[in-house]
Amino acid sequence: MSDAAPLGGRFETTGGLVEDLGFVDPGPARFRGVADVVARLAEVGYLADEAIGTVVHLADRLAKPVLVEGPAGTGKTELAKSVARATGSRLVRLQCYEGLDETKALYEWNYRKQLLRIQAQAVLAPEGTEPAAGDPRDPEGTERRWHDLESDIFSEEFLLARPLLEAIASPEPVVLLVDEVDRIELETEALLLEVLSEHQVTIPELGTIRATRIPLVFLTSNGTRELSEALKRRCLFLHLDYPSLERERAIVAARVPGIGEELADQVARVVRSLRGLDLKKHPSVSETLDWARTLVLLGIEQVDPASTRATLNVLLKYRSDLEKAMKELDLAAAGGDD
Amino acid sequence: MLDVLTGFLEELRAAGVPVSLAEATDAARAVQVVPAADRAAFHQALAATLVKSPSHLPAFETAFAVYFAPRGAGVLGEDEGSEPEAASPNRGAASMGAPGDGGGPGAAQRPEDLAAALVRALLAGDQAAVAELARQAVARLSGMEPGRPVGGTYYLYRTLRQLDLASIEAQLLEALAGQAGQPTDGLRRRLLEDEVAERIEALRRAVQDEIRRLLVADRGAQALHRSVRQPLLEQVDFMHASAEELRALHRAIAPLSRRLAVRLARRRRQGREGRLDVRATLRASLSSGGVPVALHWRPPRPAKPELMVVADVSGSVASFARFTLLLLHALASQFSRVRSFVFIDGIDEVTDLLDRTEDPAEAARRVTTEADVVWLDGHSDYGHALTVFQERWGAEVSARTSLLILGDARSNYHTPEAEVLADLAARARHVYWLNPEPRAYWGTGDSVVGAYAPYCDQVVEVRNLAQLERFVADLA
Numbered sequence: 001m002s003d004a005a006p007l008g009g010r011f012e013t014t015g016g017l018v019e020d021l022g023f024v025d026p027g028p029a030r031f032r033g034v035a036d037v038v039a040r041l042a043e044v045g046y047l048a049d050e051a052i053g054t055v056v057h058l059a060d061r062l063a064k065p066v067l068v069e070g071p072a073g074t075g076k077t078e079l080a081k082s083v084a085r086a087t088g089s090r091l092v093r094l095q096c097y098e099g100l101d102e103t104k105a106l107y108e109w110n111y112r113k114q115l116l117r118i119q120a121q122a123v124l125a126p127e128g129t130e131p132a133a134g135d136p137r138d139p140e141g142t143e144r145r146w147h148d149l150e151s152d153i154f155s156e157e158f159l160l161a162r163p164l165l166e167a168i169a170s171p172e173p174v175v176l177l178v179d180e181v182d183r184i185e186l187e188t189e190a191l192l193l194e195v196l197s198e199h200q201v202t203i204p205e206l207g208t209i210r211a212t213r214i215p216l217v218f219l220t221s222n223g224t225r226e227l228s229e230a231l232k233r234r235c236l237f238l239h240l241d242y243p244s245l246e247r248e249r250a251i252v253a254a255r256v257p258g259i260g261e262e263l264a265d266q267v268a269r270v271v272r273s274l275r276g277l278d279l280k281k282h283p284s285v286s287e288t289l290d291w292a293r294t295l296v297l298l299g300i301e302q303v304d305p306a307s308t309r310a311t312l313n314v315l316l317k318y319r320s321d322l323e324k325a326m327k328e329l330d331l332a333a334a335g336g337d338d
Numbered sequence: 339m340l341d342v343l344t345g346f347l348e349e350l351r352a353a354g355v356p357v358s359l360a361e362a363t364d365a366a367r368a369v370q371v372v373p374a375a376d377r378a379a380f381h382q383a384l385a386a387t388l389v390k391s392p393s394h395l396p397a398f399e400t401a402f403a404v405y406f407a408p409r410g411a412g413v414l415g416e417d418e419g420s421e422p423e424a425a426s427p428n429r430g431a432a433s434m435g436a437p438g439d440g441g442g443p444g445a446a447q448r449p450e451d452l453a454a455a456l457v458r459a460l461l462a463g464d465q466a467a468v469a470e471l472a473r474q475a476v477a478r479l480s481g482m483e484p485g486r487p488v489g490g491t492y493y494l495y496r497t498l499r500q501l502d503l504a505s506i507e508a509q510l511l512e513a514l515a516g517q518a519g520q521p522t523d524g525l526r527r528r529l530l531e532d533e534v535a536e537r538i539e540a541l542r543r544a545v546q547d548e549i550r551r552l553l554v555a556d557r558g559a560q561a562l563h564r565s566v567r568q569p570l571l572e573q574v575d576f577m578h579a580s581a582e583e584l585r586a587l588h589r590a591i592a593p594l595s596r597r598l599a600v601r602l603a604r605r606r607r608q609g610r611e612g613r614l615d616v617r618a619t620l621r622a623s624l625s626s627g628g629v630p631v632a633l634h635w636r637p638p639r640p641a642k643p644e645l646m647v648v649a650d651v652s653g654s655v656a657s658f659a660r661f662t663l664l665l666l667h668a669l670a671s672q673f674s675r676v677r678s679f680v681f682i683d684g685i686d687e688v689t690d691l692l693d694r695t696e697d698p699a700e701a702a703r704r705v706t707t708e709a710d711v712v713w714l715d716g717h718s719d720y721g722h723a724l725t726v727f728q729e730r731w732g733a734e735v736s737a738r739t740s741l742l743i744l745g746d747a748r749s750n751y752h753t754p755e756a757e758v759l760a761d762l763a764a765r766a767r768h769v770y771w772l773n774p775e776p777r778a779y780w781g782t783g784d785s786v787v788g789a790y791a792p793y794c795d796q797v798v799e800v801r802n803l804a805q806l807e808r809f810v811a812d813l814a
């Protein structure tokens with residue numbers, strides 16, 4: 001309850017009803033097309049394929065959020081971060097968890113400060129001139145002063161902006177990442193809807209705050225829960241599966257300093273073969289990278305049965321998976337002992 | 339464009355993919371902001387706007403492949419002379435001639451020549467050449483004729499057999515090994531084989547695409563799509579699932595069981611006392627000079643449940659039972675408070691067995707071989723199974739227990755002993771019954787589901803993944 005700063009008059013509020021905006025103006029293009037998306041993501045170290053490039057391009061041109069779903073460690077979170085870097089935008093991240101509520105997602109009143117303010121007033125009220133608030137001798141004055149006090153402490157100065165409000169109110173370009181959205185309760189999803197479809201936040205005491213520029217929004221999900229139809233309807237859907245051999249090789253080459261071309265190729269091949277097995281949990285891209293780093297660290301230049309066997313636990317986490325892989329990839333055979 | 343899109347949307351809906359008006363509008367806008375000539379981008383624009391769940395992707399891909407099959411040279415039943423444009427150098431072979439037609443000059447004549455050319459193209463990783471050769475192969479070897487109501491898989495099989503896929507595979511393996519050096523160990527050999535398998539799969543897809551293209555040209559997209567449409571995974575009937583479908587269901591069950599576990603676990607964790615409602619407390623404090631005299635609490639959440647699952651694993655629900663076992667196993671590995679029981683006419687607890695076996699297929703095998711579920715003759719006897727359950731484990735059913743019963747309630751005309759369930763239900767928090775039979779059959783023949791229904795919170799038809807999903811969703 002500490003890090004978020006008050007907004008200090010940064011945003012404009014408009015009261016009143018939510019208008020039906022129809023299609024929103026996406027603003028000036030951030031990318032010059034699919035190829036440009038792919039090229040600029042590559043510049044910041046994210047290897048995208050054409051499908052990813054197309055969806056990011058669409059998100060920009062249609063001003064629609066992207067729901068990225070897929071197995072763990074396939075680069076969902078990294079995509080949002082990389083788009084922020086590639087477009088020079090600020091990344092605002094809402095990390096979802098069970099029990100996340102609006103005070104952590106949208107905004108919260110700074111109640112410590114409010115309490116201080118209320119008590120300060122009682123102390124600072126000059127003695128004798130006016131009865132303190134709550135003085136039974138002056139019911140009318142009391143009523144008025146409560147009213148002033150209330151509108152004072154429910155003003156911007158006492159507001160703590162959380163990621164959703166922060167993204168909407170930001171004067172600079174923003175990429176909003178709503179990470180692991182499948183962890184919040186169905187009811188909490190409703191919070192997101194106003195922000196995602198109207199690009200605005202309504203605070204009863206203050207009015208409605210609108211985005212000056214619609215942020216690029218990425219929501220990630222591991223699919224542990226079916227998201228609501230309402231949410232899915234509003235989003236573009238990107239299914240991020242494990243990358244192709246070529247792309248994974250390129251990711252390894254880009255992300256693992258000091259790795260040779262040949263080792264990167266072998267790493268990607270072993271991982272592809274493992275993903276072809278019927279395992280409890282297939283290795284993710286992050287595990288591929290961990291494995292490649294491990295091999296480099298150990299000074300291994302060639303993947304062979306012995307080195308693979310010795311480091312396989314970086315890739316596979318279940319004992320039954322390890323056993324199956326040893327057998328299928330013929331790792332237990334001769335060629336080193338340990 | 340819009341017409342084409344409208345037709346496609348109808349196909350998608352017919353295949354069971356729900357498409358709302360808003361999504362249709364998004365699709366129409368999306369295809370306008372990608373380059374018209376970029377087929378991959380067009381495909382992705384439609385996928386991103388129309389498919390919102392991975393389980394709908396296969397249906398989308400089939401519909402897309404049929405509906406937007408590339409039109410091009412080579413149409414069934416056209417003979418050499420009548421083909422208007424000479425686009426392809428090998429057009430003689432690429433078009434479908436009458437049976438026995440020799441093909442144009444320059445076309446590979448014999449299957450062996452085609453196969454050799456394919457090996458070279460596959461070795462070079464030249465996709466365009468592979469596609470072109472696949473066209474020739476289909477033209478010469480598939481035996482396709484206009485108007486014949488034969489499915490694409492038949493032609494696929496025929497083409498690949500005549501090409502002698504096994505020999506292509508062997509040659510490719512040989513050639514790749516020649517390039518990279520003979521594999522010196524089992525690991526390298528395996529990596530090489532997987533590389534070959536991937537390239538062969540690309541060839542198979544190229545042949546399949548070409549066959550589909552010709553079939554679309556012959557019969558029209560709609561008619562073809564009607565014949566190749568497969569039920570969505572979520573609609574596949576558990577009772578009649580093929581081995582392949584069961585494998586796919588197995589993959590789908592993991593996230594579902596996690597969801598179920600999350601549901602149950604969440605209730606458990608949220609069982610602690612309610613949290614302070616700061617805002618309400620603060621508002622109230624205004625009337626006491628800012629001193630929070632009265633604390634306001636958010637209401638506490640319900641207490642933890644336990645889950646006892648009782649599953650029929652008899653022959654009459656064989657496919658369902660295999661599926662049930664996967665579900666049991668998945669649940670057990672997610673959620674420590676689940677206890678699992680299986681029965682036919684006897685009943686046995688398999689909680690430990692499931693806990694100790696990591697591999698789901700292995701767990702299913704062990705349950706069916708090791709659990710003591712046959713009492714008399716190995717035909718379901720729900721009454722006896724329930725009675726024994728009551729005697730041995732009934733005392734452990736408490737007000738925190740949810741009882742989940744999986745089975746068709748076909749009890750081979752034994753007495754249902756419904757009062758046993760009544761007694762259990764009186765003590766349990768909830769009783770849910772999942773029945774894999776169509777509702778229309780309930781109560782017919784030896785089905786005694788009607789006798790048990792009054793004691794269950796819900797008796798649900800769960801014949802497929804979609805229904806199971808719905809049940810899980812409603813549990814919350």
Ligand SMILES: Nc1ncnc2c1ncn2[C@@H]1O[C@H](COP(=O)(O)OP(=O)(O)OP(=O)(O)O)[C@@H](O)[C@H]1O
Nearest residue numbers: 045046047071072073074075076077078251285286
């Ligand atoms: N296309 C890519 N280019 C570069 N790096 C990538 C790519 N895909 C994944 N990575 C790397 O893989 C790792 C995992 O990615 P990330 O954390 O984004 O996965 P995730 O899909 O969000 O996983 P989870 O579901 O567990 O949150 C990161 O270190 C990231 O750098």
Ligand SMILES: [Mg+2]
Nearest residue numbers: 076077179220
């Ligand atoms: Mg992530």
